[in-house]
Amino acid sequence: MNVIVEREKGLLELEQRIAELKSQAAQQPVDMTAEIEGLEAKYAQIQRDIFGQMSPWQRVNMARHPKRPLGSDYLAALDVFDELHGDRHFRDDHAIVAGFAKLKGRRVMAIAQDKGRDTKEKVRRNFGMPAPEGYRKVNRLVRLAAHLRIPVITFIDTSGADPGIGSEERAQAEAIAQSLYELADARGPIVATIIGEGGSGGALALGLADRVLMLEHAVYSVASPEGAAAILWGDAARAEEAATRLKLTSDDLLQFGIVDEVIPEPIGGAHRDAVGTVARVLAAVDRALDELVQIPVDELRDRRYRKFRRIGSGTIS
Amino acid sequence: MAMPEWLRLRRANPIDPDQAAQWTKCPKCAAMIYRPDLAANLWVCPTCQHHFRMHAFDRISLLVDSDFTEIGGELIPGDPLGWTDKVPYPQKLQRDREKSKLTEGVVCGFASIGGCPVALGVMDFNFRGGTMGTVVGERIALLFESARERKLPCIVFTASGGARMEEGMLALMQMAKTTLTVRRFHDAGGYYISVLTDPTTGGVSASFAFQADVVVAEARAAIGFAGRRVIEQTIRQKLPDNFQTAEFLLEKGAIDMVVERHELKGRLVRLLDYGLGAQRPANGLAAQPATDTRPAPAESRS
Numbered sequence: 001m002n003v004i005v006e007r008e009k010g011l012l013e014l015e016q017r018i019a020e021l022k023s024q025a026a027q028q029p030v031d032m033t034a035e036i037e038g039l040e041a042k043y044a045q046i047q048r049d050i051f052g053q054m055s056p057w058q059r060v061n062m063a064r065h066p067k068r069p070l071g072s073d074y075l076a077a078l079d080v081f082d083e084l085h086g087d088r089h090f091r092d093d094h095a096i097v098a099g100f101a102k103l104k105g106r107r108v109m110a111i112a113q114d115k116g117r118d119t120k121e122k123v124r125r126n127f128g129m130p131a132p133e134g135y136r137k138v139n140r141l142v143r144l145a146a147h148l149r150i151p152v153i154t155f156i157d158t159s160g161a162d163p164g165i166g167s168e169e170r171a172q173a174e175a176i177a178q179s180l181y182e183l184a185d186a187r188g189p190i191v192a193t194i195i196g197e198g199g200s201g202g203a204l205a206l207g208l209a210d211r212v213l214m215l216e217h218a219v220y221s222v223a224s225p226e227g228a229a230a231i232l233w234g235d236a237a238r239a240e241e242a243a244t245r246l247k248l249t250s251d252d253l254l255q256f257g258i259v260d261e262v263i264p265e266p267i268g269g270a271h272r273d274a275v276g277t278v279a280r281v282l283a284a285v286d287r288a289l290d291e292l293v294q295i296p297v298d299e300l301r302d303r304r305y306r307k308f309r310r311i312g313s314g315t316i317s
Numbered sequence: 318m319a320m321p322e323w324l325r326l327r328r329a330n331p332i333d334p335d336q337a338a339q340w341t342k343c344p345k346c347a348a349m350i351y352r353p354d355l356a357a358n359l360w361v362c363p364t365c366q367h368h369f370r371m372h373a374f375d376r377i378s379l380l381v382d383s384d385f386t387e388i389g390g391e392l393i394p395g396d397p398l399g400w401t402d403k404v405p406y407p408q409k410l411q412r413d414r415e416k417s418k419l420t421e422g423v424v425c426g427f428a429s430i431g432g433c434p435v436a437l438g439v440m441d442f443n444f445r446g447g448t449m450g451t452v453v454g455e456r457i458a459l460l461f462e463s464a465r466e467r468k469l470p471c472i473v474f475t476a477s478g479g480a481r482m483e484e485g486m487l488a489l490m491q492m493a494k495t496t497l498t499v500r501r502f503h504d505a506g507g508y509y510i511s512v513l514t515d516p517t518t519g520g521v522s523a524s525f526a527f528q529a530d531v532v533v534a535e536a537r538a539a540i541g542f543a544g545r546r547v548i549e550q551t552i553r554q555k556l557p558d559n560f561q562t563a564e565f566l567l568e569k570g571a572i573d574m575v576v577e578r579h580e581l582k583g584r585l586v587r588l589l590d591y592g593l594g595a596q597r598p599a600n601g602l603a604a605q606p607a608t609d610t611r612p613a614p615a616e617s618r619s
């Protein structure tokens with residue numbers, strides 16, 4: 001059960017009421033302005049109550065909202081996108097969609113995690129949990145991008161890497177390690193955006209970037225709250241408590257210097273204006289690339305090194 | 318000759334003598350083993366060859382020719398998240414420092430193995446399950462940076478439950494940080510051997526453990542990305558016993574070799590030789606002063 005979806009129900013009913021009243025008012029001579037205004041004020045109040053101060057757990061649920069824009073929605077909004085499939089060894093992993101694209105006229109290699117929208121799609125995409133072949137596809141395409149001097153843009157949305165038998169047999173750890181290794185020295189700009197859920201190493205494997213952007217209500221954490229609760233207390237049901245302690249919100253991560261820029265969402269969350277949100281994210285990615293392409297390659301890699309090299313050092317004594 | 322550094326460190330942090338004198342039960346075959354006998358047998362059960370998890374300094378003492386000069390040992394983590402569950406995080410750290418006689422989950426430094434100077438990192442499961450937080454990341458980063466500057470080969474023994482939850486995203490980011498230093502080291506021509514010991518999982522297996530030129534695993538070590546319990550809960554069935562063992566990974570083609578502890582040092586000496594050949598750094602190179610401001614090794618010329 002998604003706590004945001006639950007809390008939205010009253011709002012959606014009210015929204016419908018207002019729409020009905022408005023259409024009635026248009027058809028009948030009776031003046032309903034006062035009534036409509038009253039309802040609209042109430043609506044705004046409830047909206048502020050729900051979304052004004054969201055708890056970390058509510059943010060987690062917002063990041064997992066069933067209507068939230070997914071990786072493929074960002075790819076679809078690019079000028080043009082041609083998918084490149086497969087890891088050349090085992091199979092094409094549908095949890096990661098990637099390929100050549102153009103963003104506002106600029107060539108890019110676009111890589112997105114996608115959880116799938118309906119049940120069939122979710123199964124096909126393994127709920128956005130990539131297997132090793134997914135990371136090996138990333139690895140291959142990052143190398144291709146470097147070869148062609150094309151910037152890499154990634155969209156992160158996963159609860160974590162796939163924890164299945166097959167993934168372990170095909171060395172999930174090695175696949176993620178190599179994905180990080182490849183990004184570490186890629187000869188071109190990399191911009192990563194956390195659009196929903198950034199869960200653990202499975203998310204970071206697409207997140208070693210020159211610029212890390214994050215949507216306001218996305219979350220990014222060392223493990224999914226359920227996973228962290230299981231590891232810490234042997235009880236996945238204490239996920240809400242873990243979410244509170246893990247400091248996984250965009251403001252926390254901006255403070256830690258892990259995220260460079262937070263992209264605001266409309267009140268009520270990204271799904272309330274999916275098209276607008278996607279456009280704002282792509283504009284932010286484009287702005288970041290504008291700056292990064294000016295930097296000579298060696299300096300760019302040097303800055304990338306220093307950016308990650310210092311993370312956490314400040315808290316050590 | 319002065320007392321070797323590793324021995325000085327070990328003597329300064331001895332295992333409780335009362336405890337050391339006791340008998341230990343092998344978790345695998347239930348044989349009762351006299352602890353000094355176990356130590357003499359490199360913490361391998363004489364009955365079933367079960368490899369006990371080793372203290373970092375014991376591991377170092379088995380490997381190095383004489384001296385070991387630690388770097389970064391003074392680094393202590395803060396409490397970036399202000400973490401408290403049953404007890405505050407700083408208290409957990411203090412407890413583990415006392416229990417393990419270590420300052421953090423990895424010991425890094427310089428030594429020579431079979432006459433070859435190396436940069437050596439050894440993780441220890443006794444300290445917060447070998448989890449990687451900011452200090453483990455920092456020490457590993459320092460190790461690879463120093464190895465690059467001194468043109469030394471690098472050997473890292475991994476033992477880790479993954480990223481340390483109590484340091485949140487700062488812990489996860491150490492995967493990126495260590496990767497960058499491994500990559501730089503490697504691009505500068507460095508030679509890196511990792512030895513995966515029991516257990517090597519999560520963020521450590523998914524970063525520097527699997528970025529080595531040669532990936533060695535100690536016999537029967539548990540190695541994987543996801544924890545066994547997590548997988549069992551996900552697929553709702555019990556996993557076979559050999560799943561995620563070193564031997565299983567060898568069969569799947571994920572690692573170069575599986576080595577019994579008794580043969581490990583000899584094997585590492587050969588691997589260093591294959592990798593370095595004539596370029597092998599002259600013995601005593603590790604004693605040259607570093608070009609940076611970090612503490613230089615005090616004594617390693619033997």
Ligand SMILES: [Zn+2]
Pocket residue numbers: 343344345346347348362363364365366367
């Ligand atoms: Zn035994």
